[in-house]
Amino acid sequence: GQQVMQIPQYQHVQEGEDFTTYCNSSTTLSNIQWYKQRPGGHPVFLIQLVKSGEVKKQKRLTFQFGEAKKNSSLHITATQTTDVGTYFCAGPKNGGTSYGKLTFGQGTILTVHP
Amino acid sequence: DTAVSQTPKYLVTQMGNDKSIKCEQNLGHDTMYWYKQDSKKFLKIMFSYNNKELIINETVPNRFSPKSPDKAHLNLHINSLELGDSAVYFCASSQDGTGGIDTQYFGPGTRLTVL
Numbered sequence: 137g138q139q140v141m142q143i144p145q146y147q148h149v150q151e152g153e154d155f156t157t158y159c160n161s162s163t164t165l166s167n168i169q170w171y172k173q174r175p176g177g178h179p180v181f182l183i184q185l186v187k188s189g190e191v192k193k194q195k196r197l198t199f200q201f202g203e204a205k206k207n208s209s210l211h212i213t214a215t216q217t218t219d220v221g222t223y224f225c226a227g228p229k230n231g232g233t234s235y236g237k238l239t240f241g242q243g244t245i246l247t248v249h250p
Numbered sequence: 251d252t253a254v255s256q257t258p259k260y261l262v263t264q265m266g267n268d269k270s271i272k273c274e275q276n277l278g279h280d281t282m283y284w285y286k287q288d289s290k291k292f293l294k295i296m297f298s299y300n301n302k303e304l305i306i307n308e309t310v311p312n313r314f315s316p317k318s319p320d321k322a323h324l325n326l327h328i329n330s331l332e333l334g335d336s337a338v339y340f341c342a343s344s345q346d347g348t349g350g351i352d353t354q355y356f357g358p359g360t361r362l363t364v365l
């Protein structure tokens with residue numbers, strides 16, 4: 137079945153360093169979504185990428201969708217302590233034909249040392 | 251107002267008991283979900299309902315029984331609780347759930363501890 141793999145599982149950075157998490161799917165995705173979960177909180181939607189090669193920015197966060205629509209990345213420039221949390225990518229099951237079902241990556245847990 | 255709410259926030263119970271978690275969304279969404287998040291943060295979908303109809307049932311033991319009295323509510327009842335059921339359970343909703351395009355809005359979660 138479809139798998140969405142996310143690496144690394146953990147990332148520890150010093151405040152001010154950059155951070156990147158990568159997401160790879162075994163199948164082509166119609167779209168990919170990114171969520172952030174703060175410690176003790178719930179996943180919150182960040183962004184959705186739909187087009188091949190798409191790049192979107194949200195302040196210090198840059199999201200990319202691969203040309204083949206099978207991989208994606210989230211890059212944070214100059215991390216801050218408010219960036220701590222778990223970042224998930226999620227793609228529709230079976231490439232987009234399964235009703236409402238998202239397959240989540242394992243998540244990358246980011247810790248930022250001040 | 252909270253968009254997706256769950257009760258209770260914490261649930262501590264003994265093995266073998268039966269318990270329920272309630273979820274309500276006031277976003278007017280058609281689709282609701284239950285996810286289980288284990289201690290390693292892995293999020294796994296359990297069920298999905300669209301307009302009160304079961305759409306997805308992800309090989310969840312039949313001790314878990316979702317109920318959707320209307321499209322704004324999706325409750326989860328768990329029979330004969332086991333130690334392995336300890337996890338955080340998230341309810342979520344999305345506009346219509348077609349093809350996984352829709353953003354999912356998560357509730358605050360219910361931390362279930364089975365002793």
